Amino acid sequence: MKFTNLRHIAVVVGLVILSLSITATGQTVQVPVTWCAVQGSPTEQSFDGNRVGIELRERLRRSTEVVFIPQADVTLRSAYSSQLQNELKLPIILDPDPSVGTAGDVVGDGTDQGREFHTLIQHCDAVHAASGYSSTGLTLINIRRFVEESGEKTPVISWAGCWRFRGNCVRPYDGRIAVVDKYADLPLGQLAYLDPSEVLLAHAVGRALSLPLRNAEGALMRWQAQQMGVDAEWGNIELVDQEVELLRTGAAIVPGASIQGPRANLPSALLAKRIHDPIQETRSLKPHNDLGEVTLAFSTISGSYHPDLPWSPIDLRIELNGVLQPEESTTVWGFLDYREGLGVSDQELLAIGAPRTGLEGIDLVFSAKATQNDSFPHLIVFETDDTQELVEIVGPFAFQVSFEADLYSLPDPNPKANESAFPNHKIAISQGIQLGFTSNTRFARSIKDNVPNKIRLQLMTVDDQLSVLDHLGDLSSGVDFTVSRSELGYCRAYGVLRPGGPVSLRAEGLNVDGAVTVALGGTAMAVENSVIGDGLALVSFSIPEETPTGPGYFSIGVEGSNKTVECVIDIEPVKLPETVVFVPGFGPITIDINTEDPKESKEEALKEVMGRELIPEAAIGTEVAGVPKAPEQMQEVIVLRRPPRWLKPVLHITLALAIVGGLLWFIEQVFRRW
Structure with missing residues (x-):
């Protein structure tokens, strides 16, 4: 118990130090967001080509400017990496169940246990992976609207959440979000009219970054939207100090996040790679035996994400496409080759009771069995030693996680219902097993010393007879992971920015050809001069005289591409004579x-x-x-x-006499009482 208390204290101190180090510097934390739009959503239907991406980026920009920059110095940005050379367009994904409502609608009352929401997230990740880009950061889906299974409208306007262990988000913070289109036909009218500040999107991002619900007037994290101000617009945007700390700490460990520095962006202390398994071997396979996505994360942050768990530099999350029911269990076997074939052969695995894999050169083997009520699955881990023999090791740990989505809704037409305590609108959609490889394993040390490092991984779910039920990718070769830092672009300014004055911006990471565009907030700037080459863009323009002072949200892009570079630069007041x-x-x-x-x-x-x-x-x-x-x-x-020369000593003497007089009076009063 003493050890647990000390660990709790160490964890809290570590997180506080991390939060203070980010907050004290006043640096902007940039959170990458990967967008997909569902076919049939109003934005997808109303605009062509790249305009869909521009419209959705505008939603990120508005919530950033209104909610996150003023209160927490956090920005939401495009997650497209500067490593991509090809033209980028926002992925449009199909509605997985068009029989419900209209194309683009998603079951949002929880009656399907989140199956359609879960499928959309998987489709979005798969589309990005197929284009050569592994999604990073937060995954966000733009849908038409949430409906009942009958197709009737619901007041639900977003689903958002994170992977949780005992109620707390766990690393990496790669939350999932689905929001209704800003032109959605809702019970109270179009969303664009009610929510010009994108409170809806900001609330959903808050849930994905671990912020708890807070049922207070004006709070961003209210359980339902609050109408405030003119024309019944939503206005609940307030964050308290504790929420700001949680938000900045969570934002800093989103995969692909960065800290905006004066000359370049500092990368996140957490690296992650996510791979989607699109293969379902048999239609009769139960969801909890079907592998979904696998995430490998490497953290340089010393400190656990949960007080009940020791710190681990390597986390491996294995997602199952369902939730375990009573009396059900899942056994996962995993095989890793991180030394390019120097480990044991497939034949040698038979000695420890492992199933055949077809792999050669295996360095680490693990088996984890999860049941519904066991927070910590039974885990066995073998790793090769210096003599290339498999030896059972102690140190890695496993725990069960679940993805839980919170439902956000419009205000209830009944005022009394809005005044009552908020209900628990939380749905567990999928379950998983997360392994933490501590620093005493050769695997963790190898990854730490060799970033980027190529890893070959094979995962499989098996039955009690070790018959394979599902596997990740190609059974004979496994799947390659490369742990490396995401290279998102950045921009910075030359000189001081003032309303009405000229400005030159430098942007790196725009590896596409075309005319350079610049926007300040939602206003396009008239570019006077621009040069682009080798991913570097130099652009000059003038800031409008009516521009307010304070943080300015700049977005630099290239016509015909959804690739952009965002940065926040202070616009200073004009100097008077x-x-x-x-x-x-x-x-x-x-x-x-x-x-x-x-x-x-x-x-x-x-x-x-x-x-x-x-x-x-x-x-x-x-x-x-x-x-x-x-x-x-x-x-x-x-x-x-100057004052007269005699004035200063006179003032000093007067003050000294006053002090002495006060002391004498006090002593006289004391003697009189005695």
């Missing part, structure tokens, strides 16, 4: 006055100067006796003078 404070004996001192509040700015600057034992003289103007007229770029001249 300078004010000079002339101090005899000191010379002129220049103070800056900004446009936000010129009067307050001047007063603060004068107080700073006067703090050097100076008092003002009633002489403010453009010309003062003994002082030359201010240059044209100066706004005014203020003359200060």
